[in-house]
Amino acid sequence: MGSFSWNEEFSVGVHCLDTDHDLLFGLINQLESAFDGSPEDHHNICSILNAIVDYTDYHFAREETLMAACAFPHLQEHLHSHDTIRRELSVHAARVREGLEKIDPQQLFLFLSQAFLDHLKDEDKKYQPFMVPQMETVLQANEAFVRRQSHVDITLIEND
Ligand SMILES: [Fe+2]
Numbered sequence: 562m563g564s565f566s567w568n569e570e571f572s573v574g575v576h577c578l579d580t581d582h583d584l585l586f587g588l589i590n591q592l593e594s595a596f597d598g599s600p601e602d603h604h605n606i607c608s609i610l611n612a613i614v615d616y617t618d619y620h621f622a623r624e625e626t627l628m629a630a631c632a633f634p635h636l637q638e639h640l641h642s643h644d645t646i647r648r649e650l651s652v653h654a655a656r657v658r659e660g661l662e663k664i665d666p667q668q669l670f671l672f673l674s675q676a677f678l679d680h681l682k683d684e685d686k687k688y689q690p691f692m693v694p695q696m697e698t699v700l701q702a703n704e705a706f707v708r709r710q711s712h713v714d715i716t717l718i719e720n721d
Pocket residue numbers: 624639643680684685
């Protein structure tokens with residue numbers, strides 16, 4: 562299985578989004594460790610996967626808000642890519658909840674690699690040249706987003 566480790570080359574030039582990506586990579590690493598350590602620990606694996614689903618929703622909503630605020634011209638394609646990932650992630654998560662014997666970990670991590678690493682490199686990088694020159698707009702839109710989301714309880718597993 563591959564390893565997910567955020568570094569500067571993954572930066573999209575916007576701190577809050579880099580932090581989200583780093584956090585998601587950390588959760589996926591925790592999931593890999595959970596599978597490697599004790600595959601029978603179904604409860605732990607489900608908890609981490611639930612955190613990945615919840616934080617992906619939060620992160621995608623933030624990214625979509627900031628792209629819209631910057632009038633990113635490829636917003637529709639990006640929304641479509643997010644919708645596909647959300648849908649496939651929920652299918653994988655549901656299958657894992659049903660029981661580990663139903664899933665192939667290799668396939669799960671291949672999906673996570675495509676959904677997060679490839680999406681970051683191929684899609685997220687495209688908004689960087691639109692967002693970075695509009696940083697004031699980005700920061701204001703993020704502040705408004707965080708205020709709107711403050712009622713949302715996202716229980717995160719510590720990022721090690
Ligand atoms: Fe994205």
